[in-house]
Structures are given as structure tokens and as C-alpha cells.
Amino acid sequence: MILKFIKIIFILIISSFSILNAQDLETRFNLANKAYADGEYFQAIEIYSGIINEGIESGEVYFNLANAYYKVNDLGRAILYYEKARKFIEGDPALEQNIKLAQLRIVDKIEPIPELFIIEWWSYLIHIFSLDTWLWSNLFIFSILMLMIIFQFLYSRQFLKNLIGTTTVLFLLVFIITLSVTYEFETTKFGVILEEKVSVVSEPDSDGTEVFILHEGTKVKINRNLDNWMEISIPDGKIGWLKQSSLEII
Amino acid sequence: MLLKLAIPLLILFSAKIALSSDITLNATVDKNQVGLNDRFVYTIEVTGTSTSLPKPQFPDFENFSILSGPNTSTNIQFINGAMSASNTYTFYLKPQKEGKFTITASTIDVDAETISSNSIEITVVKGTAKPQTQQQTPKSSSDEDLLGENLYLKAFIDKKSVYQNQQILIEYKLYFRVDVRSYNIEKLPTNTGFWTEEFKLPSQPRVSNEIINGVTYRVATLRKVALFPTRSGELTIEPMTISLDAVVKQRRRSRSIFDDFFDDPFGRTVKTTVSSQPLKINVKQLPATGRPPDFDGVVGNYTISLNADKTELKANEAVSLKLTIGGNGNIKLLKAPKINLPADMEIYDPKENTSISRENNLVSGNKIVEYILVPRFKGEYKIEPVYFSYFDPLKSKYTTLKTDPMVLSVLEGDVPTSGLLAGSSLSKQEVELLGQDIRYIKENAEFYPSGHLLYKDWLYLISYFIPILGLVIAWRYSVYRNTLRGNIGLARRKKAGRIASKHLTKAKETLKANDREGFYRSTTQALQGFVSDRLNLQTTDFSIVNVEKDLKNVGVGEEEIKEYLDCLQESDFRRYSGSGSESEELKTFYERIRKILTKLEKYI
Numbered sequence: 001m002i003l004k005f006i007k008i009i010f011i012l013i014i015s016s017f018s019i020l021n022a023q024d025l026e027t028r029f030n031l032a033n034k035a036y037a038d039g040e041y042f043q044a045i046e047i048y049s050g051i052i053n054e055g056i057e058s059g060e061v062y063f064n065l066a067n068a069y070y071k072v073n074d075l076g077r078a079i080l081y082y083e084k085a086r087k088f089i090e091g092d093p094a095l096e097q098n099i100k101l102a103q104l105r106i107v108d109k110i111e112p113i114p115e116l117f118i119i120e121w122w123s124y125l126i127h128i129f130s131l132d133t134w135l136w137s138n139l140f141i142f143s144i145l146m147l148m149i150i151f152q153f154l155y156s157r158q159f160l161k162n163l164i165g166t167t168t169v170l171f172l173l174v175f176i177i178t179l180s181v182t183y184e185f186e187t188t189k190f191g192v193i194l195e196e197k198v199s200v201v202s203e204p205d206s207d208g209t210e211v212f213i214l215h216e217g218t219k220v221k222i223n224r225n226l227d228n229w230m231e232i233s234i235p236d237g238k239i240g241w242l243k244q245s246s247l248e249i250i
Numbered sequence: 251m252l253l254k255l256a257i258p259l260l261i262l263f264s265a266k267i268a269l270s271s272d273i274t275l276n277a278t279v280d281k282n283q284v285g286l287n288d289r290f291v292y293t294i295e296v297t298g299t300s301t302s303l304p305k306p307q308f309p310d311f312e313n314f315s316i317l318s319g320p321n322t323s324t325n326i327q328f329i330n331g332a333m334s335a336s337n338t339y340t341f342y343l344k345p346q347k348e349g350k351f352t353i354t355a356s357t358i359d360v361d362a363e364t365i366s367s368n369s370i371e372i373t374v375v376k377g378t379a380k381p382q383t384q385q386q387t388p389k390s391s392s393d394e395d396l397l398g399e400n401l402y403l404k405a406f407i408d409k410k411s412v413y414q415n416q417q418i419l420i421e422y423k424l425y426f427r428v429d430v431r432s433y434n435i436e437k438l439p440t441n442t443g444f445w446t447e448e449f450k451l452p453s454q455p456r457v458s459n460e461i462i463n464g465v466t467y468r469v470a471t472l473r474k475v476a477l478f479p480t481r482s483g484e485l486t487i488e489p490m491t492i493s494l495d496a497v498v499k500q501r502r503r504s505r506s507i508f509d510d511f512f513d514d515p516f517g518r519t520v521k522t523t524v525s526s527q528p529l530k531i532n533v534k535q536l537p538a539t540g541r542p543p544d545f546d547g548v549v550g551n552y553t554i555s556l557n558a559d560k561t562e563l564k565a566n567e568a569v570s571l572k573l574t575i576g577g578n579g580n581i582k583l584l585k586a587p588k589i590n591l592p593a594d595m596e597i598y599d600p601k602e603n604t605s606i607s608r609e610n611n612l613v614s615g616n617k618i619v620e621y622i623l624v625p626r627f628k629g630e631y632k633i634e635p636v637y638f639s640y641f642d643p644l645k646s647k648y649t650t651l652k653t654d655p656m657v658l659s660v661l662e663g664d665v666p667t668s669g670l671l672a673g674s675s676l677s678k679q680e681v682e683l684l685g686q687d688i689r690y691i692k693e694n695a696e697f698y699p700s701g702h703l704l705y706k707d708w709l710y711l712i713s714y715f716i717p718i719l720g721l722v723i724a725w726r727y728s729v730y731r732n733t734l735r736g737n738i739g740l741a742r743r744k745k746a747g748r749i750a751s752k753h754l755t756k757a758k759e760t761l762k763a764n765d766r767e768g769f770y771r772s773t774t775q776a777l778q779g780f781v782s783d784r785l786n787l788q789t790t791d792f793s794i795v796n797v798e799k800d801l802k803n804v805g806v807g808e809e810e811i812k813e814y815l816d817c818l819q820e821s822d823f824r825r826y827s828g829s830g831s832e833s834e835e836l837k838t839f840y841e842r843i844r845k846i847l848t849k850l851e852k853y854i
Contacts, residue, residue, distance in 0.1 A: 022697060029695050036691055057702060060695035067691050088696075094689035101688055107594075107627070135704045139713050146717030150724035158805035182705050196565070196628035196662070197594060213594050215627060 025051060029061065036068055044068045059088025059130075063095055070102055076216035078102045080192040083219060083250040087185075090130030106217030112235035126177050131185050138178040141171045189222040191232065191247035198247075200240035204229035211240040220247065273298040275306060275356055275367035279464040283373045289317055289344045294356045294367060297336040306367070308339070309354040314372075317342040345374040353464075370464035400427040401496055403472075405487070405526035408611070413534050414482050415549035415580060416643040419611050422473040422490050422526055424455075425462070429497040433472065436523060439488035443481050443533075445580055449474035449608045476613045478549075478580040479533040487529040495519050542639040542650045544587070550579020554638045556589070556653035565628050565663030571621040573636060573653075581606055581615040589621060590634040596624040623658075631658040739786035746783035750776045750847055754840075761836055769836055770825035773843050777818050780847055784854045794818070806853040813846050 032047035048065035051058070066081035082099045089095055115123075129137070145167045152160045196216045201208030204226045214220070220232040228244040273296065280291040292311075296303045308320065319341030326335045345351070350373050355366040401424075408419040424433070455470035472492065479485055498520050536549070552575055559570045573586060581604055591597055598621070606615035625631060633656040641648050704710050732739070753776035760768035782792055785800050794815060801811045820839070 025697050026695075033691055033693060051697075052700075055700040057698045057700045058695045060692035061697075064691040067688055070688055088698075094692075097686075098688040101686065132704050135710065139710070142714060143717045146721050150717075150720050153721075153724040153728045197660075198629065199632075210632075213592070215594070 025054075025056060029064075033064065036064065036071075041068045041071045045072070057084075057088070059085045059092075063089065063092075063098075066102075067098065070098065075102055075106050076192060076194040076196075079106070079217045079219065080194065080248055080250060083190065083192060086130065087250075088130060088132060090133065091128055102217065107215035108218040108234075110218070110234050110236050113237050126181050126184075131181050134174070134178040134181050138171075138174050141167065141174050145171050190250045191220050191222050191230070192250060193218045193220065193247050195246040198242055200232070200238075200242050202240060204231075204241045208241065212238055214242070219250075222249065272300065273303065273358060273360060273365055275358060275365050276461065277353070277356060277367040277370055277464065278461055278466045279353075279370050279372065282371065282463050282465060283375060284345055286345055286348055286374055286376055289342055290372070292319075292341040292343050292353060292370075294320075294339045295336055296339075296358065297334060299332070299334055303335060303337050304358050304360060305337075306339070306356040306358045308341075308356050311341070311343060311353065313346050313349075313351045313374075314343040314353070315346055317344050319343075345372070348374050348376060350374075368461070368464070372464075401425070401430070401494075401522070401524060403490070403492060403524040403526045405490065405529055407487070407529050407531070410530075411532045411534065412479060413549055413641065413643045413646075414536055415478050415480070415547060415583075415641075417550070417579065417613055418477045418479070418531060420473075420475050420477060420487065420529070421471055424470045424472050424492070424494075424524070425460070425467040426470075426496070427465070427467055430470075431495040431497065431519060433492050433494035435473070435490065436493045437491040439490050441477060441487055443479060443485045444487075445478040445480055445583060447476040447478070447580070447582075447606070447608060447613045449476065449611075474611075476608065476611075478583070479531065482533045482535040485531050485533050487531060489525040489528050491523055491525040493521065493523045495521055536641050537646070540648050542637075542648055544637055544650075545639040545641070545648060546585055546587075548579065548584050548638075548640040549643055550577055550640060551642055551644070552577030552579065552638070552640050552651065554636065554651045554653055556633070556636055556656060558656060558658065561657065562659045562661070563625070564661045565625055567663070568622050568624050569658060571623060571633070573619045573621070574616060575618075575638060576614075576616040577640075578612050578614040579640070580613065581617055584617055586617055586619045587636050587638045589619075589636050591621070591623065592625075592631045592633070594625075594627065595631065596626060598622040598624075625658065625660040626663075628660050628662045631660060632656075633658065742783040742786055746780050747851065749783060750780035753779060754844065754847075757840060761833075761840065764833070766836070767825060769840075770821050773839070774818070774821045774825060776847065777814070777821060777843060781814070781850065781854070784850075801854070804854050806850065810846065810849050810853065813842075814850060817843055817846055 028047055028051055032044045032051070035041075035047060036044040045065060045068045048061055048068065051061050052065070062081045062085035066078045066085060069075075069081060070078040079099070079102050082095060082102060085092075085095055086099075114120075126134075145164065148160060148164045148167060151157075152164060193214050193216055198214050199210045200212050200214055202211050203209075214234070218234070220234050223231040223233055223239070225231075225244070226241075229241050230244050230247070231239065231241050232247075233239045276295045276297070278293045278295070284290045294306055294308065296306055320339040321341075323338045323340070324335065325338070326333065350371060353370045353372060355369045357364050357366040359365075403422060403424050406421045406423060412418055424430070451471060451474060455472055457468050457470045460467050460469045473490065477487070496519070536547075554576075555574045557572045557574070559572075563569055571589065573589060575581075575584065575586060586602065601620045601622075603618045603620070604615065605618075606613060608614075635655050636653045637650055638652075639648060639650040753772050757769050757772035757776065760766075760772060778792060781787070781797060781801070785804070787796070787800065797818075798811055798815060801814070821843075824839075
């Protein structure tokens with residue numbers, strides 16, 4: 001009895017604390033938005049960054065922070081935070097446009113190697129929504145399917161039988177996409193170059209031959225790590241090493 | 251010989267403080283080739299910095315008789331406070347017999363040191379010696395003949411065998427013992443196979459004295475060139491020809507007293523041309539061994555340096571990078587090595603500046619290549635060392651020079667660089683997009699703890715079990731409902747297939763036994779039993795109308811229902827009528843029933 005009481009108290013404390021925290025975040029977010037609206041971009045950056053530094057993630061905070069960096073011409077960080085926002089609000093039209101604008105203004109214009117149309121098409125399809133959206137859709141369709149089967153158990157109906165078939169196909173498709181997006185998210189890491197100019201060398205060593213040069217704001221794929229060096233590749237297929245400090249992982 | 255001052259011999263002995271090192275002895279003759287009946291002049295000159303010059307020990311003039319001498323003359327000069335004095339002793343000599351004789355050297359003993367003059371070789375010929383042309387001299391005119399060996403042009407070369415592109419120095423010197431009023435270069439040699447660098451000489455050639463085989467000549471260097479052979483092999487340097495006005499002192503035999511009168515008292519002016527001798531030069535190919543891969547035919551001796559006017563600058567500022575190559579050699583034709591510049595800098599066309607000096611008989615100079623660079627971005631720019639290889643002809647080996655590596659640190663510029671500056675091409679659509687501003691910030695946010703991954707969230711994962719749980723519950727419920735309705739229906743349903751197949755097997759047996767009536771009984775039982783068992787119908791309720799309605803309710807297709815009912819009616823009808831008794835007919839009917847029952851199994 002006493003044990004149960006303590007448990008309830010404990011849960012109450014935790015939940016009230018988190019609610020308080022959320023309210024605090026909301027106020028700070030609004031404060032930063034106001035600073036942004038007033039053109040006080042540096043102040044806005046400070047507050048948004050403060051929210052993130054507290055161990056909070058939010059697609060909207062990332063988006064707004066990226067906007068503020070864009071306004072102060074720090075394109076590298078702008079792209080970094082737009083990309084981070086993608087994790088939460090991928091497919092958002094405002095995000096898509098802002099990313100496109102920021103990418104127009106960076107130096108590196110990398111022509112991707114054309115891939116097999118089916119791969120391109122697949123890659124386009126799985127990036128229509130963010131990972132979370134896919135995960136929720138998967139859960140939703142799964143639940144619907146289960147609900148249909150339950151109804152079928154209770155009131156065996158022919159039209160329900162057909163509907164279950166179609167929904168199963170749809171569920172399998174969404175399930176496969178969700179799995180591959182999750183797998184990609186888990187295995188591939190991307191980074192954004194934050195230094196204005198960085199030489200990419202052939203080996204993880206300062207004396208390595210320069211292979212190519214990248215500039216601020218370019219998004220690269222990280223293949224592997226070695227000490228404080230990273231092997232990266234860019235969409236046109238070039239591969240090289242650069243210092244960990246010259247980029248930030250999305 | 252001009253005597254400026256004559257001083258009695260006594261003075262020479264009055265003070266003996268001359269220093270030996272100051273004293274030089276020089277012996278000259280007015281000609282080397284004399285006729286047996288001719289006389290010639292032998293002169294010994296003692297020069298020093300003191301007025302008390304010692305008297306030399308004269309040679310014994312073997313084979314020559316002294317007509318007069320020694321006649322002494324003294325010459326004292328003060329130049330910038332430094333005094334120089336010379337005593338000249340002149341002998342008039344006459345040969346005693348024909349042949350080649352040597353007048354031995356005169357000597358002076360000063361402070362236990364012996365200074366000796368040169369010895370002179372004299373050729374005595376019969377009669378009066380005719381002047382011989384030592385060099386190529388046109389003989390068209392008797393006047394020019396008179397000039398003889400008194401006037402010639404000679405080309406001097408500093409080396410006969412050189413490497414390709416190695417410098418050769420050629421001096422064209424005019425030797426003359428007559429007065430020369432003026433000269434003109436008539437023909438400059440066309441030196442094919444050579445790159446020529448002319449040395450600057452004073453417009454009025456400096457005249458010096460040179461004693462050749464005892465005869466004093468006045469010498470003027472008329473031209474000095476450096477040649478760089480551009481190909482290997484035996485190359486010829488063509489002669490140079492000059493025309494000049496010389497004054498001939500020897501008088502013509504006068505035909506009248508007036509001729510004498512009009513003659514130039516100092517001699518007559520004669521126009522003549524003289525040419526230098528052609529020269530042969532052996533040009534060696536550069537050795538193949540040890541040739542650096544970047545070697546570009548540069549020969550000489552060089553240094554190289556790379557300098558920047560600043561190594562720390564802001565982005566968008568210009569920096570000047572100078573590559574300087576200096577040394578001896580054919581700088582003009584030298585190709586400066588390329589600098590490997592970082593790729594993402596704006597690089598302007600390099601300016602090249604060559605300066606050449608021709609001093610100390612060497613062509614040397616600098617080649618400065620200036621690059622103007624404008625780094626557009628912040629960062630460290632490494633400038634790779636520049637390599638430069640040349641062949642050193644004196645050491646006969648190749649040398650490769652390397653500049654020090656350089657790093658330009660570029661700080662953030664005052665004006666932010668946007669990608670557009672780098673000259674990227676944008677599509678029309680992109681340009682339109684660029685005109686727009688970014689979309690405005692979001693006003694409402696959802697917050698998640700950092701590093702939150704939905705697919706690892708247990709709440710999310712548990713959510714999948716809720717519908718699964720619902721499914722299990724629904725299944726359990728339907729089972730429960732069926733038990734509530736009674737187990738008969740379920741049992742009949744489960745056994746329906748087995749009973750139908752039993753009836754069919756029986757029908758097959760009766761078919762073999764040729765029991766027609768039994769066959770149709772079995773098929774009717776199979777058809778009726780299967781559907782009534784499956785749908786849990788009472789046999790008493792079984793009628794065509796009821797069955798049709800029930801089948802429709804569970805969703806059996808129109809066609810199947812029709813086929814089923816047809817079969818049922820036919821089976822019933824044949825059982826009591828006599829038709830359809832052929833064995834083949836029975837078999838096809840049996841197959842029809844099998845087919846329709848299999849179809850129905852899918853629906854009910």
C-alpha cells in the first residue's frame with residue numbers, strides 16, 4: 001500500500017516537471033521567434049541554440065534556427081539545421097524551398113551521377129516523408145488492417161475480405177519502405193561542411209594529396225571514421241578524407 | 251716614339267728605392283720579319299712607380315749588329331697623384347745573316363729578384379722583307395697592300411667545344427698599327443643555329459696596346475657577343491667584315507713637287523675592308539644520363555625563389571606571388587616552370603618580366619613571373635614547391651632546384667562570398683527562385699528529447715501490440731460465440747467435406763457395379779449433404795429455394811449457384827427416370843459434381 005503510494009507520487013512529480021519544462025520551452029521558442037521577427041537574428045540564434053543544447057530536438061526549432069543562420073549569411077549552418085529539420089518535417093514545402101534557396105547560394109554545385117531510373121524513383125519515393133511519418137503511417141495502416149480482420153472475424157463479409165487483401169498489399173509496401181528508411185537512417189550518416197574551404201585528401205593524413213576541394217554548406221556522406229578523420233563521398237562519386245572538425249554530422 | 255722628357259742617366263742611379271714588384275720590363279720590335287739589308291728597332295721599356303728605375307741588363311744581340319743605341323728616353327706621368335715612370339732604351343739593329351734568330355730577354359736584378367722581359371723571335375730574309383698578310387686582306391689596291399699586317403680583324407672565342415645552349419663568348423678585335431679614322435661594320439655574321447646576345451660596348455672603342463710577337467699593336471674591341479648554340483653538331487661562325495678608313499704613312503714616289511705639296515703630311519687615307527676568320531665550334535649534345543624528367547633544355551647556373559608579398563590575408567584580397575629565376579645563361583629563352591596553384595582561387599594571367607645584364611663577359615639576368623591571386627574563401631592554401639631543372643655545363647651535370655613550400659592563410663573577408671561569385675551557371679528557374687526570400691519561420695513546435703528515435707520508443711513499439719491484442723480477443727470471441735451456438739454446426743461444418751467425399755467414393759463404387767440407381771442416390775446425397783452440413787441447415791428445410799437464398803447470403807457466385815442447382819435437379823431427376831444410363835454419361839456427371847463441390851468449398 002505504501003509502496004504503491006510512493007510510486008504514484010513519483011510519477012506525479014516527473015510528469016509535472018516535464019509539463020513545466022515544456023511550457024518553459026514554448027516561451028523560449030516564442031521569445032526567439034519574436035527576436036527573429038524583429039530582425040535580431042543573432043539573439044534568435046542564441047535562444048534556439050539554447051533550446052537545442054538542453055537536449056531537446058524539434059523540427060520547427062531546427063527550421064527556425066536554420067532560417068536565422070541563413071539571414072546572417074552563415075550558409076553552412078543554415079544547411080546543417082535544415083537538414084536536421086528534415087528528420088522531423090521532411091516534405092514540408094517551406095523546408096524544401098528554403099533548402100533549395102540555401103543550396104543555390106553555396107559554392108559547390110555537384111552533379112550527381114545518374115542512377116538507374118528505378119533506384120532514383122525508389123529513392124524519391126522513400127524520401128517523400130520523414131522517417132517518423134513513415135513509422136506512424138506504418139503503425140496506422142497496420143492498425144487498420146488488424147481492425148478489418150477483427151471485423152471479419154466477427155461479421156464475416158465478402159467486401160471486407162477484398163478490402164483486407166488490398167490493405168495487406170499496401171501495408172507490405174509501407175512496411176518495406178519504413179524498414180529501408182529506418183535502415184538507411186541507422187546506417188548512413190551525412191555531414192555538412194562548415195569550414196569555408198576544405199581540401200579533401202587521398203588519405204587520413206595532412207600530407208595526403210589533395211583530391212578535391214569542398215566549400216561551406218556542401219552535404220557529404222560519411223563512409224567511415226578513423227581517429228579524427230572521416231572518409232566522405234559526394235554525389236558525383238568522388239571519395240576522400242577530411243578532418244572531423246571541418247564538418248558537422250546531421 | 252715620342253720623347254716627352256729626357257733626363258741624364260745619372261739621375262737613374264741617384265736613388266735606388268724602387269720596389270721590385272712595381273717594375274715591369276717589356277721588349278718590342280717594330281717588325282718580326284726583316285730583310286738582310288734592313289734595319290729594325292728594338293725597344294726595352296722599364297716602367298715603375300719611382301723615378302729611379304734601374305737599368306736593365308741588355309741582351310747580347312747575337313747575330314745582329316747594333317747600329318745605334320741604347321738611346322734612352324724617360325717618361326714620367328702623374329695620374330691622380332700616383333706617379334708612373336718609364337725608361338725606354340732603343341736599339342737600331344741590323345741582321346748579320348739570314349735565318350730565324352731569337353733576341354734573348356733583358357733582365358733587371360732588384361732585391362735579389364730577377365725580372366726579365368720577353369724574348370723576341372726575328373726572321374731574317376733575303377733582301378728587303380715584303381710584308382705578308384697575316385689575315386685575309388683584300389689585295390685590290392696597292393694602297394691596301396701597304397697596310398699589310400698592320401691592320402687586321404680577329405675573332406676570339408672563349409671555348410671551342412660547348413654544350414647545347416651553353417654560352418660562347420666571341421670578341422671581334424681590330425689590330426692596327428696605322429691610324430684608323432673610322433670604321434663601319436659592313437656585314438654582321440648571320441649565325442644560324444645560334445641565339446645571339448650582343449654586349450654593349452662604348453661607341454668610341456677603347457684602344458689598348460698589345461704586343462704580338464714583339465710588335466706593339468693597338469687593339470680595339472669592336473664587337474662582343476654571347477652565342478647560345480640551339481642545336482648540336484659542328485657549327486660555323488661566319489666571319490664579320492668591316493670597312494674602315496686607314497691612314498697610310500708611307501709616301502708614294504712623287505712625280506712632281508706639287509704632288510708632295512698636296513699630300514697629307516700625316517699620310518693618305520685609304521678605304522679598306524677587313525674580315526675576321528670563320529670559327530668552328532663543336533656543340534655537344536646534353537648528356538642523357540641523369541636528365542631530370544622536368545628538364546626543359548635550360549643550361550647555365552641558376553637560383554630560384556618563390557615569394558609572396560604577404561602570407562596572411564583576408565578573403566577577396568589580392569596576393570602577388572613572384573617566382574624569380576636568376577643566374578647565368580640564356581634567360582630570354584628560358585621557360586619558367588608552372589606553379590601548381592590551389593584550384594579554387596581566382597588566378598590572373600601571370601606577368602613575365604625578364605631583365606638581362608651582360609657584364610663580365612657573361613649573360614645573366616632574372617626572369618620574374620608574377621601571379622596575382624585572389625582567394626575567395628577562408629582557409630589555408632598550400633602552394634606546392636616549384637621544381638626547376640637545369641644543366642650546369644661547368645660541372646657537366648643536371649641540377650634540380652626546389653622552392654620552399656608556402657602556405658597562404660586566408661582569413662574571413664569583409665564581404666561575404668556567395669556561390670554566385672564563383673561564376674556558377676544557374677538555370678532560369680533557379681534564378682527566379684533566387685529572387686525569392688526564404689519562407690518564414692514556424693510558430694508552433696513539437697519538442698522531443700534529443701536523440702529520440704521513434705522506432706526505438708517502447709511506447710511506439712507497444713502500439714503494434716494493441717491491434718494484435720484486439721485481433722486475439724476477436725478470435726477468442728468468435729470461437730466462444732460458435733460454442734454458444736452449439737457444437738453441432740461446427741462439427742457438421744468440419745465433417746462436411748469428409749462426408750461428401752465418402753458419398754462420392756460410394757458413387758464411384760456403384761458406377762463400377764453398374765448400379766445406376768445407387769449412383770444417382772449417392773451423388774444427390776453428396777450434393778445435398780455438403781451444402782446443408784456447411785451451412786448448418788436442417789434436412790427438413792432443404793429446398794431449392796432455401797438453398798439458393800442461403801448460398802447467395804454467404805456470397806457464392808451466381809454461376810456456381812446455378813451449376814449447383816442444375817446438378818442437384820439432374821441427379822434427382824435421373825434417379826427416378828430411366829435416362830442417362832450410359833456408362834460414359836455417368837462418368838462425366840460424376841466429374842461435374844466433383845468440380846462444383848470443389849468450387850463451393852472455396853465459398854462456404
